[in-house]
Amino acid sequence: MVDRVDSAGEWTQSSRFPDEVLERVLALIDSHKDRSSVSLVCKDWYNAERWSRRHVFIGNCYSVSPEIVAARFPRIRSVTLKGKPRFSDFNLVPEDWGADVQPWLSAFSTAYPFLEELRLKRMAVSDESLEFLATKFHGFKALSLLSCDGFSTDGLKAIATHCKKLTELDIQENGIDDLGGHWLSCFPESLTSLEILNFASLNSEVSFDALEKLVARCKSLRVLKVNRNISLDQLQKLLSHCPQLTELGTGTFMQELISGPVAEFKNMFSNCRNLITLSGLWDATPFYLPVIYPACASLTFLNLSYATLRSDELANLLSHCKTLRRLWLLDTVGDKGLEAVGSCCPLLEELRVFPADPFDQEILLGVTESGFVSVSRGCPKLRYVLYFCRQMTNAAVATIARNCPDFTHFRLCIMNPGQPDYLTKEPMDEAFGAIVKTCTKLQRLAISGLLTDRTFEYIGKYAKNLETLSVAFAGSSDLGMEYVLQGCQKLRKLEIRDCPFGNAALLSGLTKYESMRSLWMSACNVTMNACRVLAKERPRLNVEVMRDEEGGDDSQAHKVYVYRTVAGPRRDAPPFVLTL
């Protein structure tokens, strides 16, 4: 502590640490929210923070420019960048919309030549960009691409060939051109540093020989997720080389020709004592599934969302998985399967149930409210749920809320738009009312079913911690959206499609949008004029309207995307995106 006299002549005790000490201390702070707070304290702290920051998280690539980032943070080693609005996952955003990573790479090649990690979500990534990344950043270690598009396996070749210190290659759920599996053979013999390899979502065959040798020489490998083309035989060989794995994604779990007795496969997992995550399991059948039982006792995350299991098969499996915290399923397991979840997995915190046949309305299978209730009874620690179903009742959801008051993420998708409570025929307002009233920690909510403005009234009144809200085919009037904008103080992301919210609703959030990351409104009742008003009143927002490709009424704003930015209007907007 140093005593000093300030400008008013008063003695003050100020903790004026030397900058280096402050930087050392601040270097220990990881959370970017905390770092933001730190940087607001005073100029010294702002500077210390910016020099000590190693990782920057950019939730919307258009909210800031690469130049601004590079100017503020001189010593970044790791970047996370998110691009397109989330509804692009469901084909609501046309191709060539933007979010190209290249301008960022170009800026980083001069500002951060020692960049080590890049994590991209919903960005447009070309093969040229991947080659640029591989060749310009010599110490590059970790690449993670989630829901990106625009590249092919040629780009992966470049990464494999040039990144001599690669520790992580994680490719998930991307729309990529699969030109063959030769990229994997491009890893040089000298590369032994790989810790994470995930190519589960790529479809082409890779050279098993190259893969086996790679796995054998990378002694630090802890995450391996292969694609469906890897057979059980091959998986067994791989596992013999890396028993230290903590996360495994299998290939296909079915084999027409049995090359060895099943008993031989039974030992496949016995040596994997560190396994906590298991996924893949394509085509898993009761015949081979027991092979994984030895690994089940220590599993905390089991992803069965590509295995079409029936209820009894699931029940048998889960009886071995008492320590599960996260479980992903297909709805083929039915309500009975979910009963098994409730009775076997008391520690469960996250459940996701995906639809096996989302588009076949003639199928009357899947899960219902009853399965959800069963899980809630047995798993009081549930905090994250994603649930696709074809019927639901208000009473069931109220029960679920009572059983699991700790929900932080509640995403319910009743697959037929505008469907009411199937027993009482009433809107599903009370269901979501119960959720927001009871689950005070709720951060993320996705609603569905027949919903009036009352749902939004409840949300605005009770969901005080809500940060993300997804709305589709809901509401009766502008009031709905207004309730939410007025009431949810912590709201950051609001995405709306096919709702009767109009100009009054849009403009009611005039003063709010700058405190949010973004707003998406498509197929609502918003006009171009209202968007122009918003743009004029709030110059620090980008108000973008996407033109309807089929023509139609030009005075209507068919798709509106509003986000705060310090970078001004986009300079790379395609012709169909109008920035007002």
Add this chain to the structure above:
Amino acid sequence: MVLSVSSFFAKRMELHLSLAISSSSSSASSCSSRFDPNYNINYTHEHSNKRKHDDYDDDDNDQTMPLLVWGNFCCNKSHLIIEEHQDHDGDDEVQSNYVFVHRRNEYDGGAIGWPPMKSCTENLCQLTMGNGDGVIGWPPVKLCRKKHCQLKMGTEDGGGGGRSKSTYYKVHMEGIEIARKVDLNLHQSYQTLVPTLANMFGKCFEDVKLTYQDQEGDWLLAGDVPWGTFINTVQRLKLQRK
């Protein structure tokens, strides 16, 4: 004038047979720029195989019913009508009522909440969006999972099946020598398949019926079995004049 989606939904309980929707309803709102003609609002499966409700018979007047919305019936529909079309499949427990709402050109007035449609032959290709789903992007299932569903439904191509692979089936049209091929991977329902096929041969889908040959070599009328079953057994397709 078009109805807002919400008031449309509010009216669903009142939708009875042969009810003409007035063109002068509610607020002017065009609620979806991308509503596909095959937008299927399926309110309830109260007649599900798993449950028998006591009120099955009591509910006749107030039954919510699946609503199959066809995009422009090109042909001679000059006003908006709703027809009920009852479909009994031998099983007493399952009864579907299909209600067809004919959309029509906005400029004549009276389309319910949907954007203007031109004649069916023109627009059909545009209307079969992306994967030939119902409403675009609904249910919100990511592409990688959708592809997995498609692969499961019998169009398996041995563990491969990247984006560039597809499953083409031959289609003949009665009276036309040259056959066509269609990629069944792009479709999830008969509602998109039949118009697409009809369009290939320059016909309106109202004028054709679709038949297919199954694995046993028999020719069957398409539409009798659920889509998933159809996909698993179809070998080739044939359109016949009605």
